[in-house]
Amino acid sequence: MKKTLSYLTPYRGTAALAVTVKFIGSIAELVLPLLLDYIIDDIVPAGDMPMVLWLGLAMLAFSAVALVGNIWANKLSVVAAAGMTHDLRYDLFKKISYLKSEQVDMVTVPSLVSRLTSDSYYVNEMVARMLRLGVRAPILLIGGVIMTFIVDAYMALILVACVPFVIIAVVIITKKSIPYYSKKQACSDDMVRTMQENVSGVRIIRALDKGGCERRRFKGVSDRLGKTDFDAKRVMSLTNPLSTLILNLGLVAVIIVGAAMSDGAGSVLAVLTYFTMILNGMLGISKIFVVLSRGVASAGRIEEVLALDERQSVGTYPAGNEDNEVEFSGVSFSYNGVEDNLTDINFAIKKGQTLGIIGATGSGKSTIINLMTRLYDVSSGAVYVRGRDVRSVPPGELRKNFGVAFQNDFLMAASVGENIDYGRNLGGDAINSAVSAAQAEEFVGGLKDGLNYRVAQKAANLSGGQKQRVTVARALAGNPEILILDDASSALDYETDAALRRALATQYPLTTKIIVAQRVSSVKSADKILVLDDGRQIGFGTHTELLENCEEYALIYRAQMGEEV
Ligand SMILES: Nc1ncnc2c1ncn2[C@@H]1O[C@H](COP(=O)(O)OP(=O)(O)OP(=O)(O)O)[C@@H](O)[C@H]1O
Ligand SMILES: [Mg+2]
Incomplete structure (x- = not known):
């Protein structure tokens, strides 16, 4: 009082x-x-x-x-x-x-x-x-x-x-x-x-x-x-x-x-x-x-x-390998402190590489993203971004590394351009190239006011795929060091999804890309693929490696290929 x-x-x-x-x-x-x-x-x-x-x-x-x-x-x-x-x-x-x-x-x-x-x-x-x-x-x-x-x-x-x-x-x-x-x-x-x-x-x-x-x-x-x-x-x-x-x-x-x-x-x-x-x-x-x-x-x-203390503590933690852009070392995590939602996750990727994360729903894919961006802290183990434990980096500085399109991300009731810029004053070039890489050029061009087209509340006047492309463009527009797309292309058809991946590779070659998907086709060409099952890491490697030594991955692949054919 x-x-x-x-x-x-x-x-x-x-x-x-x-x-x-x-x-x-x-x-x-x-x-x-x-x-x-x-x-x-x-x-x-x-x-x-x-x-x-x-x-x-x-x-x-x-x-x-x-x-x-x-x-x-x-x-x-x-x-x-x-x-x-x-x-x-x-x-x-x-x-x-x-x-x-x-x-x-x-x-x-x-x-x-x-x-x-x-x-x-x-x-x-x-x-x-x-x-x-x-x-x-x-x-x-x-x-x-x-x-x-x-x-x-x-x-x-x-x-x-x-x-x-x-x-x-x-x-x-x-x-x-x-x-x-x-x-x-x-x-x-x-x-x-x-x-x-x-x-x-x-x-x-x-x-x-x-x-x-x-x-x-x-x-x-x-x-x-x-x-x-x-x-x-x-x-x-x-x-x-x-x-x-x-x-x-x-x-x-x-x-x-x-x-x-x-x-x-x-x-x-x-x-x-x-x-x-x-x-x-x-x-x-x-x-x-x-x-x-x-x-x-x-x-x-x-x-x-x-009275809640919203500040995330920044402490001193041992550094990781500086050659790795993102590294998870023995990471376990639980949302409720009772049962683990992630258990003993270990992987690393280098700068400019693409990491695909695949697994059934509820297997912990988004949780990996939550830990990487330090929305939650690990229960044990450590997450390193560019060689530093995320708990030792001031949150503002840490998050500058990322451009994220979260799963089911939201758009504001504002213009398409304002949604992509999101108050960062990025300038027309950055926005245009993000729009083009996100495969949104054609549909934005087709809108009656282009980038000035007003998005309704809850983006009710955009289709699922259009909405996803705007969120991808928003993630890309800041030209981030690490781009995270969590299930951000699920509503795109195979062709557009493939065009998006190609554009990311050519237009943003230095950006490390982390792509969470349900479709094998979205992660197949990634440098490394992490396969999750019920919070456990059951495979990590290239598509070819996984086909050979990860039974579940091969199973998913065959099932989805059959579907596509
Ligand atoms: N905020 C939360 N509080 C408690 N439990 C959560 C929370 N978010 C996720 N979980 C639980 O953690 C587990 C992993 O969830 P996560 O969202 O990482 O799955 P996912 O692999 O991204 O699934 P999907 O493919 O459906 O997006 C699930 O069992 C889920 O119920
Ligand atoms: Mg998810």
């Missing part, structure tokens, strides 16, 4: 002004009934009309101060709260974008999304409300009691007797409603998740004609959300009538006492007004409890992410 509140520091001037203005406005409001009492009980009976007029004007002035003060303070509090939430959200976003892959796995993506959206919203609401109600409610409550004492001590005593009952009622009701609010937050997370899945999976849902099933699923979560919301509100809605009832009973007593021993109608009227103010004060405090408990929980969820 402390960390979250520190975001208010730059806006402390505005916040302090909001609190001060609110304070003045609320005090002005408190003075009004007192003036009324004085006019009715003392000035009017004395027949001092000019004084009535003056005091009437004073009342008008106090009303104006109360009105303007409240409006202005509300505005200031919104400005301060919005400013601090903006900064908090920005830092959270920055943190999320630098999180280590295992940290993202741990917190999960939907949870990160809801922390960035609804949790930051609840923090915003908490701060804005606290700056307003946090000042106003106690003033109305305590000030109201004090003022009632000033007006009439007997009536005040009745009021004081009522207050504990009201407080007990408010506290019990608030306590009962808080669990409903937490439940509601969880339900609303569920609804967001269901909706996200539906929007992203809209095609498969239609293709499998699962619309009805999805609608029922959505209706289920939506009904649950509605019900918890209803429960929470049902409980909370008791506060108002119950407190009013208690205070009204007190008021009846006030009127009886007032009739018997008060010094005039003005006092009774003033006390009635103070009763209403005190009631409002109490309701305000109960609201504070709700926003505070919700806001504190959300601030905790945000701080949990902000």
Whole structure:
């Protein structure tokens, strides 16, 4: 909570002004009934009309101060709260974008999304409300009691007797409603998740004609959300009538006492007004409890992410063989720390060579890429890039070596050119030669605005193969030392795939190429091929070597050749 509140520091001037203005406005409001009492009980009976007029004007002035003060303070509090939430959200976003892959796995993506959206919203609401109600409610409550004492001590005593009952009622009701609010937050997370899945999976849902099933699923979560919301509100809605009832009973007593021993109608009227103010004060405090408990929980969820240490440690590790561009030495790795996803991987390739990685789905091909680019750290063994253990190279420097097209990589909703450049200001030549090598020249040329053609969200207006070629061009455009294509040509026809490999060999001869594929034809001509099976290395060598000494590779090859023929 402390960390979250520190975001208010730059806006402390505005916040302090909001609190001060609110304070003045609320005090002005408190003075009004007192003036009324004085006019009715003392000035009017004395027949001092000019004084009535003056005091009437004073009342008008106090009303104006109360009105303007409240409006202005509300505005200031919104400005301060919005400013601090903006900064908090920005830092959270920055943190999320630098999180280590295992940290993202741990917190999960939907949870990160809801922390960035609804949790930051609840923090915003908490701060804005606290700056307003946090000042106003106690003033109305305590000030109201004090003022009632000033007006009439007997009536005040009745009021004081009522207050504990009201407080007990408010506290019990608030306590009962808080669990409903937490439940509601969880339900609303569920609804967001269901909706996200539906929007992203809209095609498969239609293709499998699962619309009805999805609608029922959505209706289920939506009904649950509605019900918890209803429960929470049902409980909370008791506060108002119950407190009013208690205070009204007190008021009846006030009127009886007032009739018997008060010094005039003005006092009774003033006390009635103070009763209403005190009631409002109490309701305000109960609201504070709700926003505070919700806001504190959300601030905790945000701080949990902000506290994660996203920096990858850079240590000193023994160097590897400098002649090797990439080397895996006795590498084992597990995502969950329980069973190995890679076991004892050993291979090396030289600069400018092409490495093909092949294996069944789930055999660990993408995991090799994840370790090479240090998205995850090895459990044992070492990964060397250009002779240095990846854990001894600052991450920024390490990643400069790579141009990567990840499996199912994403494109932004921006122009094709912007997607390829990706904010690197590479210049037209680099982009054009990348486009040509990626075999994207023809299709980009055929687009209505060429490189300026706008890619829709999730690249919905590009075919699978077009999308892959843009991601390959993006990987190539920076002219990387090491090019990694993880299943990045799977959607291309055999001919285009072959043309891509030829272009890579001629246009980027010095670039080390790592090509992950399911098709033998994509890796056949590579200098070295790594064959994986269930996280184990079952072959490493050239195509000819593997055909001779790796049974599984020969099997895959024959099966696929048969298919191609
Ligand atoms: N982030 C992750 N958390 C936990 N397990 C993971 C994660 N990513 C992959 N795995 C597991 O690790 C194993 C290897 O996955 P990997 O993605 O490397 O396979 P792959 O060979 O690239 O498969 P494909 O050909 O389908 O892309 C699989 O069993 C997979 O379930
Ligand atoms: Mg993969």
